[in-house]
Amino acid sequence: MTESAFERLDDVVHQRTRLGVLTILAEVKSASFTYLRDELDLSDGNLSRHLRVLEDAGLVSITKSFKGRTPLTTVKATKAGRKALADHLSALQEMINRVQGESA
């Protein structure tokens, strides 16, 4: 049964766009708003909304600055964000292993 792995899935992290953001931030350490938007093929509004959820949950930190005269928004995973992603992926891995064990 997948009960315990399923119960460990966190809706804040699991939502598709947010899982994509956290996964990229695990790879690149920090990313611009524009990079995340283009990489995940999102609208500005959609990405903003999900970044706010992640920031409110303490999973990412967002810094606003300027590159010349252009505003630059930089997003980083926090330590809690990295842990939440790792825990989530570990639960997903457990679910995957069980399904694949059944079909083997």
Next chain:
Amino acid sequence: MTESAFERLDDVVHQRTRLGVLTILAEVKSASFTYLRDELDLSDGNLSRHLRVLEDAGLVSITKSFKGRTPLTTVKATKAGRKALADHLSALQEMINRVQGESA
């Protein structure tokens, strides 16, 4: 970059409850409504709603019968449902491998 794996994530399958249902159905071949509800700790209404989404997408088939005088609802993954889950888990596995590759 996780773009291609991310793009392969299907919202119908990815949603937490539906992923849980499909994962159980991959393990047990068929399950009663009651079993799914208890195993995933859901309300009747919540499970019904998500089963309808899965049925409309052709990912599960639902049979209503009686066990003695008690109505019995049985849920099975369709062939398309098994494939959708397998494809989804494969995309998730790719994302997991990339994150774990980065942190190794």
